[in-house]
Amino acid sequence: MRKKIVAGNWKMNNALGQSIQLAEEITEQLASINNEAVVVLIPSFIALASIEKIISGQKNIFLGAQNVYPKMNGAYTGEISTEMLKSVDVKYVLVGHSERRDLFYESAEFLKEKIEALLQADLTPIFCCGESLTIRQEQKQEDFVRIQLEKSLLHLSAKQILNCVIAYEPIWAIGSGLNASAEQAQQMHQFIRETISEKYDQVTANSISILYGGSCKPDNAKSIFSQPDVDGGLIGGASLKAKDFISIIQSI
Numbered sequence: 001m002r003k004k005i006v007a008g009n010w011k012m013n014n015a016l017g018q019s020i021q022l023a024e025e026i027t028e029q030l031a032s033i034n035n036e037a038v039v040v041l042i043p044s045f046i047a048l049a050s051i052e053k054i055i056s057g058q059k060n061i062f063l064g065a066q067n068v069y070p071k072m073n074g075a076y077t078g079e080i081s082t083e084m085l086k087s088v089d090v091k092y093v094l095v096g097h098s099e100r101r102d103l104f105y106e107s108a109e110f111l112k113e114k115i116e117a118l119l120q121a122d123l124t125p126i127f128c129c130g131e132s133l134t135i136r137q138e139q140k141q142e143d144f145v146r147i148q149l150e151k152s153l154l155h156l157s158a159k160q161i162l163n164c165v166i167a168y169e170p171i172w173a174i175g176s177g178l179n180a181s182a183e184q185a186q187q188m189h190q191f192i193r194e195t196i197s198e199k200y201d202q203v204t205a206n207s208i209s210i211l212y213g214g215s216c217k218p219d220n221a222k223s224i225f226s227q228p229d230v231d232g233g234l235i236g237g238a239s240l241k242a243k244d245f246i247s248i249i250q251s252i
């Protein structure tokens with residue numbers, strides 16, 4: 001059975017005190033619900049060590065990081081290594097978020113390096129892919145996503161790709177309030193799974209969790225998550241309020 005995952009990407013929000021408070025609220029509320037999903041909190045780097053203490057020992061809740069640099073250590077001012085992330089018990093790391101690709105010019109080749117570094121360190125990459133509005137209007141979204149996968153992920157061995165999570169995040173849906181419909185999400189998730197199946201095999205494809213991201217909210221999470229190829233969500237804005245995030249987790 002594939003893992004169901006709900007990950008909260010807090011992006012560049014919340015100073016330390018607010019991060020601690022949010023993590024405490026989420027942890028407390030999670031303890032009182034019957035939750036089958038793996039929950040991942042992805043705060044800024046400054047909050048990782050404090051949140052590790054809050055969630056340690058709690059069932060089904062893990063720490064994620066928003067970024068990593070694919071070198072072991074050294075003169076890379078401003079960057080963070082896999083070893084540093086592991087020292088605060090990070091388990092998941094975002095790679096290829098559209099904000100990193102667009103605002104920080106991260107290339108497919110660079111993302112490939114990050115993925116390799118993460119796998120080598122036994123960390124799980126959450127590989128983000130997704131098309132812009134123009135590409136969707138031209139109905140070229142499947143080709144576009146297939147190329148993103150081919151350039152950064154599909155060189156891995158079957159064993160390695162089983163240690164990755166994929167997040168489909170159409171750029172036009174991120175932070176826009178315009179979520180993909182359940183049908184649009186299912187279509188793309190099925191396409192991604194078929195692409196993996198062609199490259200590897202059906203068993204491998206069926207074992208990989210594919211999350212949806214982009215304006216996922218309490219009122220649309222249930223219909224999106226009920227699709228057969230959607231295994232959870234990568235949540236931005238709605239993960240900043242404990243009540244909304246918990247309600248999304250309960251929609252799994």
Ligand code: PGA
Binds near residue numbers: 213237
């Ligand atoms: P959003 O962001 O939920 O605010 O649209 C999702 C993401 O960027 O991961």
